[in-house]
Amino acid sequence: MLSSLNLPDRQGPAPKTLGQLPHSQLTQHGPDDIVDALHAWCFALPNISNENSRISVPGSRALILEDGVAGNHAAFMIGREFAHIHPKPDNGSMHLVLPTEDVAEIKRTGWGEDHYLVSQGQWPVGLVMIFSPRDENELSTVKQIVGRSYEFATGTQAPV
Numbered sequence: 001m002l003s004s005l006n007l008p009d010r011q012g013p014a015p016k017t018l019g020q021l022p023h024s025q026l027t028q029h030g031p032d033d034i035v036d037a038l039h040a041w042c043f044a045l046p047n048i049s050n051e052n053s054r055i056s057v058p059g060s061r062a063l064i065l066e067d068g069v070a071g072n073h074a075a076f077m078i079g080r081e082f083a084h085i086h087p088k089p090d091n092g093s094m095h096l097v098l099p100t101e102d103v104a105e106i107k108r109t110g111w112g113e114d115h116y117l118v119s120q121g122q123w124p125v126g127l128v129m130i131f132s133p134r135d136e137n138e139l140s141t142v143k144q145i146v147g148r149s150y151e152f153a154t155g156t157q158a159p160v
Contacts, residue, residue, distance in 0.1 A: 019119075030138070
């Protein structure tokens with residue numbers, strides 16, 4: 001079993017989200033430089049391809065575990081996609097899959113919420129929306145969360 005993420009509380013109220021498909025974040029988006037840094041970090045992870053998401057809105061960039069690399073089927077949304085980052089206007093929020101034991105901490109500390117399909121009982125617990133990072137400190141925490149999703153998908157820790 002993985003240890004707790006030990007996430008700090010996200011400051012301020014939760015952003016408004018759309019309680020339907022496409023499940024999206026409507027307010028509190030991060031600035032372009034922070035979202036660009038999130039993209040750069042995510043797509044520098046070992047054995048990850050930057051591709052169009054096969055399950056999200058057009059323009060979403062998916063973290064795809066490369067073929068031939070061992071992966072955990074339970075961590076994938078579709079194919080070998082375990083996370084994707086949403087484009088503008090939903091700038092920088094993302095959906096990703098986490099071990100079920102991490103979901104309560106994500107929600108309790110305010111970093112995200114269950115995907116709409118999870119809330120409707122149409123998808124297993126673990127698929128969450130992580131809110132767009134608004135500054136460097138939040139970016140650091142979101143990287144930690146993405147790193148846990150990467151570890152869940154690959155069985156290896158993300159490099160810091």
